[in-house]
Amino acid sequence: MAYNLKQVMNKPDRLTGGHRMCAGCGAPVTVRTVLRALQPEHRAVCGAATGCLEVSTFLYPYTAWKDSFIHSAFENAGATVSGVEAAYSALKRKGKINDTYKFIAFGGDGGTYDIGLQSLSGAMERGHDMVYVCYDNEAYMNTGIQRSSGTPKYADTTTSPQGTVLPGKMQFKKDLTGVMIAHKLPYVAQSTLTANFKDLYEKSEKAIYTKGPAFLNVMAPCPRGWRYNTPDLMEICKLAVDTCMWPLYEVENGVWKLNYKPKKKLPVIEYLKPQGRFKHLFTNENKHLIDDIQEDIDRRWKDLLEKCGENF
Amino acid sequence: MSKKAKEMTPETPWKEITPGGAIYEAGNAEGYRTGDWRSMRPVWIEEKCTQCMLCPPTCPDTAIPVKESKRLDFDYDHCKGCGVCVKACPFDAIGFIKEQDKEEQEV
Amino acid sequence: MSIRERLSGNEAVAVAMRQINPDVVAAFPITPSTEIPQYFSQFVSNGQVQTEFVAVESEHSAMSACVGAQAAGSRTMTATSANGLALMWEVLYIAAAMKLPITMSCVNRALSGPLNIHNDHSDSMGARDSGWVQLYSETNQEAYDNLIQAIRIGEHKDVMLPVMVCQDGFITSHAVENIELLEDDKVKAFIGEYKPEHYLLNPEEQIAIGPLDLPAHCFEHKREQAQSMINAKKVIMEVAKEYEKLSGRKYDYFEEYKLKDAELAIVIINSTAGTAKTVVDSLREKGVKAGLLKIRVFRPFPEEEIAEALKHIKVLAIMDKAESFSAVGGPLGAEIKSALYGRAEGIKVVNFIYGLGGRDVKANDIDKVYSELLEILKTGKVKETYRYLGIRE
Numbered sequence: 001m002a003y004n005l006k007q008v009m010n011k012p013d014r015l016t017g018g019h020r021m022c023a024g025c026g027a028p029v030t031v032r033t034v035l036r037a038l039q040p041e042h043r044a045v046c047g048a049a050t051g052c053l054e055v056s057t058f059l060y061p062y063t064a065w066k067d068s069f070i071h072s073a074f075e076n077a078g079a080t081v082s083g084v085e086a087a088y089s090a091l092k093r094k095g096k097i098n099d100t101y102k103f104i105a106f107g108g109d110g111g112t113y114d115i116g117l118q119s120l121s122g123a124m125e126r127g128h129d130m131v132y133v134c135y136d137n138e139a140y141m142n143t144g145i146q147r148s149s150g151t152p153k154y155a156d157t158t159t160s161p162q163g164t165v166l167p168g169k170m171q172f173k174k175d176l177t178g179v180m181i182a183h184k185l186p187y188v189a190q191s192t193l194t195a196n197f198k199d200l201y202e203k204s205e206k207a208i209y210t211k212g213p214a215f216l217n218v219m220a221p222c223p224r225g226w227r228y229n230t231p232d233l234m235e236i237c238k239l240a241v242d243t244c245m246w247p248l249y250e251v252e253n254g255v256w257k258l259n260y261k262p263k264k265k266l267p268v269i270e271y272l273k274p275q276g277r278f279k280h281l282f283t284n285e286n287k288h289l290i291d292d293i294q295e296d297i298d299r300r301w302k303d304l305l306e307k308c309g310e311n312f
Numbered sequence: 313m314s315k316k317a318k319e320m321t322p323e324t325p326w327k328e329i330t331p332g333g334a335i336y337e338a339g340n341a342e343g344y345r346t347g348d349w350r351s352m353r354p355v356w357i358e359e360k361c362t363q364c365m366l367c368p369p370t371c372p373d374t375a376i377p378v379k380e381s382k383r384l385d386f387d388y389d390h391c392k393g394c395g396v397c398v399k400a401c402p403f404d405a406i407g408f409i410k411e412q413d414k415e416e417q418e419v
Numbered sequence: 420m421s422i423r424e425r426l427s428g429n430e431a432v433a434v435a436m437r438q439i440n441p442d443v444v445a446a447f448p449i450t451p452s453t454e455i456p457q458y459f460s461q462f463v464s465n466g467q468v469q470t471e472f473v474a475v476e477s478e479h480s481a482m483s484a485c486v487g488a489q490a491a492g493s494r495t496m497t498a499t500s501a502n503g504l505a506l507m508w509e510v511l512y513i514a515a516a517m518k519l520p521i522t523m524s525c526v527n528r529a530l531s532g533p534l535n536i537h538n539d540h541s542d543s544m545g546a547r548d549s550g551w552v553q554l555y556s557e558t559n560q561e562a563y564d565n566l567i568q569a570i571r572i573g574e575h576k577d578v579m580l581p582v583m584v585c586q587d588g589f590i591t592s593h594a595v596e597n598i599e600l601l602e603d604d605k606v607k608a609f610i611g612e613y614k615p616e617h618y619l620l621n622p623e624e625q626i627a628i629g630p631l632d633l634p635a636h637c638f639e640h641k642r643e644q645a646q647s648m649i650n651a652k653k654v655i656m657e658v659a660k661e662y663e664k665l666s667g668r669k670y671d672y673f674e675e676y677k678l679k680d681a682e683l684a685i686v687i688i689n690s691t692a693g694t695a696k697t698v699v700d701s702l703r704e705k706g707v708k709a710g711l712l713k714i715r716v717f718r719p720f721p722e723e724e725i726a727e728a729l730k731h732i733k734v735l736a737i738m739d740k741a742e743s744f745s746a747v748g749g750p751l752g753a754e755i756k757s758a759l760y761g762r763a764e765g766i767k768v769v770n771f772i773y774g775l776g777g778r779d780v781k782a783n784d785i786d787k788v789y790s791e792l793l794e795i796l797k798t799g800k801v802k803e804t805y806r807y808l809g810i811r812e
Contacts, residue, residue, distance in 0.1 A: 005365050005366070005369075006363075006365045006381040007381065009365050009368050009369065009378045009381065010378060010379075010380065010381055013374050015374065016339040016341050016342040016374055017341070017342060017346065017373040017374040017375050017387060017389075017390030018341035018342050018343065018344035018345070018346055018373075018390055019341050019346070019373070020346070021372055021373075022392075023349060023350075023372070023373075023392035023393060023394035024372060024392075024394030024395070024396050025372050025394075026372075027372075028372040028373070029369070029370060029371070029372050029396075032369065032371075032372075032374065033369060036369075043622060045491065045619045045620065047487070054631070055631040057341070058335075058627050058629070058630045058631060059630065059631045059633070060320065060333055060335070060630035060631065060632045060633070060636050061317040061318075061320035061330070061335055061340070061630075061636070062317070062335070062340055062341040062343075062344050063317075063335050063337075063338065063339065063340060063341055063627035063630075064339060064341035064342075065338060065339060065625075065627055066338045066339040066625065067338065067625055068338070068619040068620070068621075068625045068626050068627070069338075069619075069625075069626075069627040069628070070486075070487060070490055070619060070627075070628050070629055071628070071629035071630070072483055072486045072487070072510065072513050072517070072629050073483065073509055073510060073513060075479070076479060076480060076483035076510070078480075079475060079479070079480035079481075079483035079484045079487070080483045080484065080486055080487040081487060082473065082475075082480075082484055082487065083443065083445060083473065083483065083484030083485060083486060083487025083488035083489075083490075083491070083495075084487040084488065084490070084491040084619055084620075085487075086443045086445065086471040086473045086484065086487075086488050086493075087442060087443050087471070087487070087488040087489075087491035087492060087493035087495070087620065088491065088620060089471045090442035090443055090469070090470065090471040090488075090493055091442060091491075091492065091493055091620060093469060093471075094442070094469060097620055097622075099622045101620060118476060118477060118480070119476075119477075119479070119480050119483065121476070122475055122476030122477070122480055123480075125476070126473065126474065126475075193370070195366060195400070196366060197369045223394075230394050230395060230396070231394060231395030231396050231398055231399040231408075232396075232399055233370065233394075233396045233399075234370060234396060234399060234400050235399060314616075314617065314624065320636065322635040322636070324636070324639065325639065326638075326639035326640075326642035326643050326646075327643075329636065329639045329640060329643055331518045331579065331640075331643050331644075331647075332516060332517045332518035332519075332579075332628060332640070332644075333516070333517070333628065333629065333630045333632050333636070333640050334517075334617055334626055334627065334628040334630075335626060335627045335628075335630070336617060336624055336626050337625075338625035338626070338627070339625075
């Protein structure tokens with residue numbers, strides 16, 4: 001069925017307002033869209049790793065989740081939700097549950113790319129029928145904007161601050177989506193917040209309703225950590241996609257598909273300019289570093305186009 | 313009989329608190345008002361709104377209610393004034409004023 | 420009509436798990452508990468159980484998956500030792516705080532470093548503040564009986580805490596001894612169904628668990644959790660009485676062996692108690708009034724009952740198969756001494772560290788302990804209170 005934004009917006013919201021996430025945060029926008037892809041009559045159990053999303057949506061005695069929700073620790077969202085899914089299998093087999101439940105784990109890039117990588121990998125490898133959604137805000141935001149392996153090169157964070165000798169984080173962003181694709185899962189996709197949300201919605205639907213493990217990597221900008229003008233959330237995401245910093249693609253049963261090829265590929269400088277975390281790159285000493293970023297992005301983009309069978 | 317979340321206050325004695333920190337009412341955060349966080353305020357200009365529905369999904373706080381494929385006025389109990397919807401609207405149908413100026417606007 | 424068998428401690432535990440037929444088992448192998456998930460996964464493969472076996476990629480994930488599964492509403496079990504227990508350390512605390520009655524076999528092995536796969540109690544002793552109920556087992560029989568009772572103890576509505584049943588690695592876990600098993604249907608009837616009040620997979624009630632809990636509420640949550648451990652004391656005895664009717668075997672907080680009229684006694688945990696009992700017997704033949712107290716329930720700690728049982732003793736040795744590196748003794752030593760304070764202060768007490776890293780403990784060694792106690796009795800002088808048994812000086 002073709003995506004119809006107006007129809008889809010009638011579906012009940014499964015994340016309420018009243019949570020404590022920052023004004024303009026990309027994470028709850030992500031969660032709302034992912035959960036919207038559930039069929040209203042289906043139930044879900046959501047889990048989250050410790051991080052911005054978890055502490056802000058479940059601060060005792062308030063929960064913003066309309067579905068059952070579990071949090072246990074920082075690095076084990078994958079393992080915890082896999083346990084819930086195992087219980088579901090067991091109880092269903094014994095005839096104790098009739099309802100259809102879906103299982104969705106959420107983790108930030110901290111709890112997914114780094115400390116939670118093992119538990120994510122294990123859960124995906126074991127083939128549990130669940131989805132793991134990473135809301136990638138490119139640093140350990142909850143603890144004060146420390147660098148993660150998801151932080152892009154040269155970004156200023158509190159543990160990779162730009163200074164007189166070092167211009168921010170010295171390593172390139174880890175390709176976690178690539179790592180998850182290598183797990184040969186039924187469905188892996190990279191997405192972000194696009195104007196009509198078709199990309200994220202359809203990918204969420206596929207991820208949730210494909211049998212077996214699925215992984216979604218969603219870029220979810222953080223106005224505090226990235227230091228852009230808060231209302232520009234959607235514009236930042238659009239620039240990420242149009243500069244090919246964050247391509248939109250999916251791999252369904254090993255078949256790579258590019259979902260969006262910008263008509264006009266913008267230079268990365270357009271993406272870096274509005275963000276305070278890259279401000280230090282716009283000096284005479286540092287501007288060559290932007291070329292470094294451009295080169296890396298171009299290489300990854302070319303590589304992706306090849307894998308997706310597209311022309312450069 | 314499940315213990316109610318609204319009974320869990322900073323005065324609740326330990327014998328009455330929910331064991332394990334569990335809460336038995338889904339989505340009760342709806343009762344918590346984050347509207348007083350605002351320093352900026354979005355204003356819906358109904359005459360200009362084409363009901364394209366591009367703004368409701370952009371809201372981090374579910375503060376643009378939707379009914380029968382149409383958006384309604386802002387839920388100011390929850391709107392934090394981030395302005396993402398303001399920028400997302402292609403028809404300039406959402407104004408953005410200072411929260412302290414809201415009385416003047418209403419006049 | 421019980422079933423007579425010859426099983427190792429690991430086999431006995433695996434049989435108990437088969438009879439319990441939990442909904443989910445999430446486990447990772449580590450010597451010497453490895454055999455437990457191995458035997459169990461064979462039961463799964465042969466359809467002898469209807470358990471969902473989750474072969475997790477680490478012990479941290481094992482306990483995390485157990486937390487998820489138990490919270491979801493299923494009866495969950497696992498097994499581990501030493502560094503596996505250490506790796507799941509933070510999740511142990513979380514499981515107890517979330518009031519989830521997970522049951523685990525902890526096959527005691529020395530915590531690294533150095534790396535040592537043999538028996539001592541440093542692993543479970545290290546987890547003594549985690550909020551888990553801890554039961555210790557001298558033999559394969561006790562390990563089997565304790566695990567079955569653990570289900571009822573943990574799932575009791577006044578408790579709702581996770582329970583770990585400990586046994587000595589290799590010494591008990593791998594040694595084949597006689598054992599009496601209950602029939603499958605008797606175990607099934609004894610443990611009943613797991614019926615939690617609140618759980619994730621309840622279509623009637625959506626819940627959220629594992630919150631961020633600020634200072635305004637956290638303290639009360641911890642007090643509630645502490646009460647559950649206090650309540651466990653009574654529940655353990657109730658379950659033991661019921662189990663006695665079923666099996667004919669009696670269980671208490673501890674076992675008193677020739678303690679009633681003893682002058683010299685030792686307090687000890689797990690398999691070495693077996694060795695010590697033979698020493699007590701030969702000393703008794705020589706006319707020495709020796710006795711022994713073997714701890715079964717360590718958490719909750721039955722302070723009053725232990726003090727009552729020991730109050731007539733003249734000289735006591737507390738045997739610790741773990742160090743607490745307090746520079747003054749081991750963990751059991753500290754807890755027993757605090758139990759005696761204000762209740763039985765006349766006793767002369769010595770704390771022995773023994774058997775670390777699986778150092779063999781023979782009857783001669785235990786005999787030496789009693790000789791030293793006899794010396795103290797004769798001279799009235801305690802001298803060193805923190806001693807190492809069988810160390811090469």
